[in-house]
Structure formats: structure tokens, C-alpha cells
Amino acid sequence: YWLDKGVDGFRYDMAEMVPVEFWSFLNSSIKQRSPDAFLLAEVYQPSKYRDYIHLGKMDYLYDKVGFYDTLKTIMQGNGKVSELVSVHKQVSDIAQHMLHFLENHDEQRIASRDFAGSAEKGKPALAVSALISGSPTLLYFGQDVGEDGSEDMGFGDPTRTTIFDYAGVPAHQRFMNNGKFDGGASTEQEKSLRNFYESIMAIAANNSAVNGEFISLHDINLNHVHEKSQLSHIHNSKGHNAQSQPNSSYSEQQFAFARRSQDEGFIVVTNFCEQPVKGMQLIFPTSLFADAEIPSLLKPLVGEKQLALDVKDGAVTTSVTLEGLETLVFAL
Numbered sequence: 001y002w003l004d005k006g007v008d009g010f011r012y013d014m015a016e017m018v019p020v021e022f023w024s025f026l027n028s029s030i031k032q033r034s035p036d037a038f039l040l041a042e043v044y045q046p047s048k049y050r051d052y053i054h055l056g057k058m059d060y061l062y063d064k065v066g067f068y069d070t071l072k073t074i075m076q077g078n079g080k081v082s083e084l085v086s087v088h089k090q091v092s093d094i095a096q097h098m099l100h101f102l103e104n105h106d107e108q109r110i111a112s113r114d115f116a117g118s119a120e121k122g123k124p125a126l127a128v129s130a131l132i133s134g135s136p137t138l139l140y141f142g143q144d145v146g147e148d149g150s151e152d153m154g155f156g157d158p159t160r161t162t163i164f165d166y167a168g169v170p171a172h173q174r175f176m177n178n179g180k181f182d183g184g185a186s187t188e189q190e191k192s193l194r195n196f197y198e199s200i201m202a203i204a205a206n207n208s209a210v211n212g213e214f215i216s217l218h219d220i221n222l223n224h225v226h227e228k229s230q231l232s233h234i235h236n237s238k239g240h241n242a243q244s245q246p247n248s249s250y251s252e253q254q255f256a257f258a259r260r261s262q263d264e265g266f267i268v269v270t271n272f273c274e275q276p277v278k279g280m281q282l283i284f285p286t287s288l289f290a291d292a293e294i295p296s297l298l299k300p301l302v303g304e305k306q307l308a309l310d311v312k313d314g315a316v317t318t319s320v321t322l323e324g325l326e327t328l329v330f331a332l
Contacts, residue, residue, distance in 0.1 A: 003030070009038025012058075016043040020056045027057035040099060046090070053097045060136060063098035066090060067129070071102075074272050075116050075125050080252040081272070085216050088132060092214075095133040102129060103140035105163045109149035112159035119146030120325050123196055124270035127302070127327040128255055130204040131268055134211040137204055142172035144197035145183075145190040196327075199302050203266065203329065207301075212261030215288060221250040224283050248279050254322070258288055258332060265332030266301055271322040284309075284316040288332070298330035306330075 002010075010030075015023060023041075030037050039059040043052045046066060052058050062068075066087040073079030091098050101107075102122055108115040110122040122143070130137045141147075147161065147169055155164035175194070177184035183191055204210055250256070253273040259266055267284075271277055286294065294316055298307040307330050310317050322328070 003034050003037070008036075009040070009059075012039070012041040015041035015052065015056075015058070016045055016048055020048075020051050023052065023056035023058065031057065049091065049094060049098075053094055058097070060097055060099040063091065063100055063135065067098070067100060068102070068107075071125055071129060072115070074253075075110070075121050077253075077272075081218055081255045082222070082252060084128070084255070085218055092133075095135050096211075098133075098135050099138055100129040100133075100135045101138040101140065102126060103143045104138060105140075105161065108159040109147055109161065110143065111146045111148035112150065113148075114159045119148070119193055121272075121274075123193070123325055124255070124272050124327050126197065127200050127268055127270050127329065128257075130200050131210060131259060131266075131329070132257065133214060137201070139197070139201065142169050142175075144194045145171040145175045145186060146193050147171040196302075200327075200329075203301060207259075207264050207266060208261045209259040209264040209266055209332075212259055212265070215258040215260060217256040217258060217267075217282070217284060217288075220283055220285065221254075221256060222252070224281075225249045225251070248277065250277075250280055250282065254280070256282060258284075260288075260290070260332060267298065267307075267330045267332050268327070269320060269322065269330075270327045271325060274324040276324050276326075277322045279319050279321055282318050282320060284318070286311075286314060286316055288316070298332065300328065301331050302327060302329035 027039055030039065039057070041052060041058045041061055043049060043061045044065050049061055052061060067084070070079055070084045070087050074081060074084060102125055103109060110116050111119040116122065142161065149159050149161045151167060152158045153162045153165045153167040155162045161167065161169055171190055174185040174187070174190065175181065175183045183194060186194070254269070254271050254277060256267065256269045269282065294309060294311055296309060298309065300306060305328055307318050307320060320328070
């Protein structure tokens with residue numbers, strides 16, 4: 001009935017409460033009739049993910065209890081990037097079926113006081129969420145202009161945009177600009193945020209490396225900082241003054257990773273901290289560059305900074321300064 005009406009697909013609410021066998025029958029029937037139909041489902045029990053994908057024939061499941069929930073704690077300053085890498089690895093075999101999101105009608109707005117309190121804190125999270133894998137990315141309306149859900153319309157609690165009543169969404173309405181949809185009434189901060197979203201989503205949509213190999217650069221850089229710290233401690237115990245710069249080292253609040261395909265590649269470096277990280281040293285394994293000659297400079301895909309590379313002792317190093325909440329993406 002709905003396919004005959006021209007519906008492109010379906011989003012199933014709490015699909016895990018209905019047996020897999022039913023979905024296998026229904027979704028197979030839909031795909032036979034409309035092979036390109038889009039099938040998205042809520043399944044929040046990781047042990048059942050693969051059954052609902054492989055047997056239930058779902059195209060996509062929300063990656064909430066693993067990826068989103070972990071990423072949210074990092075955005076709030078409580079979580080560790082290492083935990084995000086770990087939960088992402090747990091679904092690496094089905095990553096292309098796990099829908100990534102930062103906002104939806106069930107979740108709090110990033111800019112709301114009970115989530116992050118600032119839409120800017122969503123910028124590093126967006127880069128990581130959209131570029132870490134071939135997972136599809138859901139972009140909720142108003143997210144890209146920093147809608148904060150602060151209005152109390154009588155249904156539900158503020159921090160979410162109500163779906164139960166007629167309600168205004170001011171930041172999104174400013175972007176709509178009386179039907180022109182050109183951002184003409186948006187604030188400068190809202191325009192800047194939307195420009196960032198556009199730049200990240202363009203890479204996610206068009207760069208072939210998004211469907212290529214994921215290479216985490218997190219552990220190698222964390223371990224390097226740990227080794228330097230140990231060496232500094234040894235020197236200090238021998239009577240030397242160990243000089244350390246605050247906010248200059250890679251930590252659990254930064255995330256560096258690369259994506260690579262046969263034709264394209266990029267490196268993402270993000271700072272989840274509101275404080276700048278000055279002169280942070282990054283290490284890249286030479287294998288990251290495959291058989292190609294290691295360039296002296298990496299050119300930006302996001303931001304304006306170039307990254308100067310230095311090859312030494314079998315490793316590639318660089319120094320980069322990240323402003324608070326800044327994300328840089330470089331062509332590899």
C-alpha cells in the first residue's frame with residue numbers, strides 16, 4: 001500500500017520487540033517490490049544486531065548504545081576516546097549498517113543545557129561520527145544551525161524538540177528565512193556552524209576513502225606521550241628539571257585517525273577539549289602512506305592549516321596546534 005503511494009522506505013520503532021522472523025518476511029517482500037527501499041530500525045541490544053541485519057533484512061540500525069552513548073560522554077568531558085575506538089571496533093564487520101547520529105527526536109539537542117550546552121561541542125563529534133566509517137549519517141533538522149531545544153511547549157521536557165505539539169524552532173526558522181531556505185536571517189555563529197557541517201558532510205558523501213580502510217592513530221600517539229612522560233620522570237628523578245608545557249600533549253580528549261582507499265585518503269585530527277592544544281606532536285606510521293612517497297606537506301580539506309611532515313627514525317612526525325573544539329582534515 002505505502003510503496004504504491006510512492007513511499008521510499010520505512011523507519012521501524014523499537015523493532016527488537018518484534019521477532020526477527022516477521023521482519024525477514026516483511027523486508028524481503030518490500031525489497032522484492034522495491035529493491036532500493038530504505039529500511040531503518042531501532043534495535044538497542046548489540047547481541048541482536050547481526051540477526052536483525054542478516055536475517056531480518058534491515059538496511060540500517062541506530063548505533064546508539066555503543067557509538068552515540070560513548071561519544072556523548074566525550075562531548076560532555078567525561079569519556080575517553082579510547083572507549084570510542086573500542087566500541088566502534090565491536091561493530092566493524094557491520095559498520096556500513098550502523099546509522100550514526102548526534103541528534104534525533106528522542107535525544108537531547110547538543111546545544112541544550114543538559115547535554116553539551118554549546119553547538120560548537122558538536123563539531124569534533126560530527127567529524128568523527130561522519131568520517132570514521134562508511135556508516136550512514138543522520139542529520140537532524142536544525143542541528144547544523146545549533147538549535148538548542150530550550151522552548152517549553154508543554155509536552156515533554158526542554159532540551160528536546162517536541163514532536164507532540166506545534167512548536168517554534170528559532171534557529172531553524174532563521175535559516176528558513178520566510179521560505180527562502182538561504183540562512184538569510186541566521187546569526188554569524190549559525191552560518192559558521194552550518195558551513196562546517198557542509199564541509200564535513202561533503203567529505204562523507206563524496207570522498208571514496210569513507211568506504212575504505214580505517215586506521216586509528218590514537219594508540220600510537222597516546223603511547224608516545226606515555227613514553228615521553230616516563231622518560232621525563234626518569235630525568236627528573238636524577239636531578240634534572242623536566243620542563244612540560246600545559247595542554248601540549250596528545251590525550252584522551254584528542255582523536256587522530258585516517259581513512260584510505262585506492263584513490264583517496266584523508267587524516268582527521270580533532271580536539272574535544274575547549275582549551276587549545278599548542279604544538280602537539282603527532283606521529284604517523286610510515287605504512288600510512290603505503291608505497292607512495294611521503295609528502296613534505298599535507299593540504300587541508302577542512303580548515304586552512306597545512307601540516308608539515310618530518311621523516312625521522314622510521315616514523316613520520318609533525319607538530320600541530322589545535323584551538324578549542326577545532327577539527328582539521330588533511331588530504332592524504
